[in-house]
Amino acid sequence: MSDWRYRLAEQRGTLLAIAIFLVMFVIYVSNHPAGFTANVVQTAANKGVLLALVAMAQTLVVLTAGIDLSVGMVFTLTNCIGSYIVTGSMGTALLGVLGVLVTGLMCGALNGLIVIYGRLQPIVTTIATGSIYYGIALWLRPQPGSDDNFNSDIADLMTSQLPGGIPMSLVALLMVVLVVWLPFRRSAVGRAVYAVGSSEVAAYMSGVPIRRAKFVAYTLSGLLSAMGGLYVTFITYSGEASFAGGGSYTLFSIAAVVLGGVSLFGGVGSAVGAIFGALAFRTIGDLIFVFDLEALWQELFQGVVLLLAVCIGAARLFQVRNRLDLFS
Amino acid sequence: MSSDDARPAMRLPAALRRIDPAVAIAFGCIIVLLLLGSLYSPEFLSLDYILQQLKVASFLGVIATGMMIVVLLGQIDLSVPWVVAVGGMMSCAATAYGEIGALLAIPFGLLCGITLGIVNGIGVAYLRIPSMIITLAVNAVAKGLMVAYTGGFSPQDSASAAMRFIATGEIVFGIPNGLIVWALIGTGAVFLFTRTSFGRAIYAIGNRERAAYLSGVATQRVVMIAFAISGGLSALGGVLLAGYASRAAQAMGDPYLLQSIAAVVLGGTSILGGRGSYLGTVAGVILITLLQSILSVMQMEEFGRQVIYGVVIIGMLLLYGRERLLR
Numbered sequence: 001m002s003d004w005r006y007r008l009a010e011q012r013g014t015l016l017a018i019a020i021f022l023v024m025f026v027i028y029v030s031n032h033p034a035g036f037t038a039n040v041v042q043t044a045a046n047k048g049v050l051l052a053l054v055a056m057a058q059t060l061v062v063l064t065a066g067i068d069l070s071v072g073m074v075f076t077l078t079n080c081i082g083s084y085i086v087t088g089s090m091g092t093a094l095l096g097v098l099g100v101l102v103t104g105l106m107c108g109a110l111n112g113l114i115v116i117y118g119r120l121q122p123i124v125t126t127i128a129t130g131s132i133y134y135g136i137a138l139w140l141r142p143q144p145g146s147d148d149n150f151n152s153d154i155a156d157l158m159t160s161q162l163p164g165g166i167p168m169s170l171v172a173l174l175m176v177v178l179v180v181w182l183p184f185r186r187s188a189v190g191r192a193v194y195a196v197g198s199s200e201v202a203a204y205m206s207g208v209p210i211r212r213a214k215f216v217a218y219t220l221s222g223l224l225s226a227m228g229g230l231y232v233t234f235i236t237y238s239g240e241a242s243f244a245g246g247g248s249y250t251l252f253s254i255a256a257v258v259l260g261g262v263s264l265f266g267g268v269g270s271a272v273g274a275i276f277g278a279l280a281f282r283t284i285g286d287l288i289f290v291f292d293l294e295a296l297w298q299e300l301f302q303g304v305v306l307l308l309a310v311c312i313g314a315a316r317l318f319q320v321r322n323r324l325d326l327f328s
Numbered sequence: 329m330s331s332d333d334a335r336p337a338m339r340l341p342a343a344l345r346r347i348d349p350a351v352a353i354a355f356g357c358i359i360v361l362l363l364l365g366s367l368y369s370p371e372f373l374s375l376d377y378i379l380q381q382l383k384v385a386s387f388l389g390v391i392a393t394g395m396m397i398v399v400l401l402g403q404i405d406l407s408v409p410w411v412v413a414v415g416g417m418m419s420c421a422a423t424a425y426g427e428i429g430a431l432l433a434i435p436f437g438l439l440c441g442i443t444l445g446i447v448n449g450i451g452v453a454y455l456r457i458p459s460m461i462i463t464l465a466v467n468a469v470a471k472g473l474m475v476a477y478t479g480g481f482s483p484q485d486s487a488s489a490a491m492r493f494i495a496t497g498e499i500v501f502g503i504p505n506g507l508i509v510w511a512l513i514g515t516g517a518v519f520l521f522t523r524t525s526f527g528r529a530i531y532a533i534g535n536r537e538r539a540a541y542l543s544g545v546a547t548q549r550v551v552m553i554a555f556a557i558s559g560g561l562s563a564l565g566g567v568l569l570a571g572y573a574s575r576a577a578q579a580m581g582d583p584y585l586l587q588s589i590a591a592v593v594l595g596g597t598s599i600l601g602g603r604g605s606y607l608g609t610v611a612g613v614i615l616i617t618l619l620q621s622i623l624s625v626m627q628m629e630e631f632g633r634q635v636i637y638g639v640v641i642i643g644m645l646l647l648y649g650r651e652r653l654l655r
Contacts, residue, residue: 118642118645121651127641128641132639134634135637139629139632139635297472298472310461310462316456
């Protein structure tokens, strides 16, 4: 017998996210004054990839049944660091890129260590570490700016269009999925992350390496946030320590994760779903521009969409047979 | 805790000696902070300075009270920043509508906050959406409403005389009115937690909602009311802040999310719910306010304050906020 039903059920959240994104994107493009051109796609992709990377970062932690409220601040911090060290020739700029990514890894590892060995709740831990990361970012960049020797070649390359109008940022995102997410998902540690998220006690009883799983999840989360921070450096050529900016990336990452079918209770979902959740969320936010409404309404529009999207999650109430199941 | 012997908290009367170590440590830290501050400048131990700090603390105290009720349930209210702003902005907006508006300013601000709190509550209690998401979404909606209403600028309406009075005036013996408001709210909270079935239900739900439900508690209604109270208290914090500054501002509530959670958690309330005392929250609020004040007296820059906040929160929680080891 084939197991396609099971596989389909497992991917339902991801498929739904893809469907929502496609519908939104078709509405967006068909109402856009310029239509479906390479430039429209490129602009949308560059914006979407930022959120997609942060949403992937959030996914990894959410899969362990935790939450990372510092993703936006790691994003901001690495953006500021990137604006300092992605400089000079191609060689030194690449070293700078490496430095930025290592910073992200360290931020994630710190979160992980505090959660695992400090035994503090992820939500409080990451609020506090987020404050620290933001403080460092503010120290580095009290004013928005960039280094005089900023290597814009590498930035232009990463945000360019490939022949055929394919945005480089989407290719980079695909590479991240292929190089980071898929190997992780298929590894023993990746499976352990899902097990920890489903039931930490059961995972512990089964001899799953809980600590290693959590540590890898938090560390990779830091790495992915740093990739997002790096990308925003590539797009803006500069670094900015904005509290509101970092905070909104954290908020949007949670929204994207929810839209992408990742359960906040842990153990269910995939980073691919979160990517499409992020792209869908960005498209929804931009719909307001193609419909020529005032930009002032964008915040409200996004908020209402977010509110409605999370209420979709309440649909499972109709499946509850026993009132007691409400309280699980 | 043997390290408590050296702490002043242990010299309290026997009735208070059964106090939670977390609360004792928090109060101990307050005294250490005051002493450290007095090395820097003797002003720190003067009555004027302490009253001034308590006045500033009262805004956070009111907001943290609402946060504590929600945290006791095992939930969290991330909508604090913009519910605070809604409270401040809407009460100022009402003031602009003549005399009746000025009279109704405070109730109107509170009502807006309670409404947002009820939306949170319906989402958490009846739609069973995790509080972290629904409160974030309500925060986004509140922000959207305020940005659309004000056009993205700080509103020009100023606070009503009554708002200014409760935030900055003094009725008796030089005690700031803000502090009296906090004291009233605090007394109400203590009464609620220790003397009413509603308060008991909050602790019960925080421990295990299923068990509370089976024991006959209308858990969904309790959760919804708790969120409504939290929204109302956030808005009251906004009203006080607007009264203090004479006007509302964009992002006026932003610092209060981190600070209110920190105050509640540093006071020994478990973020998982079901455990914590109001005295601890009072200690947490004063601790955060003092820390902030000392850092600003030392002319620490904003980035340093952010880093120190984070380090202090994690450091103190490592002292007493750890979960049990999984075995």
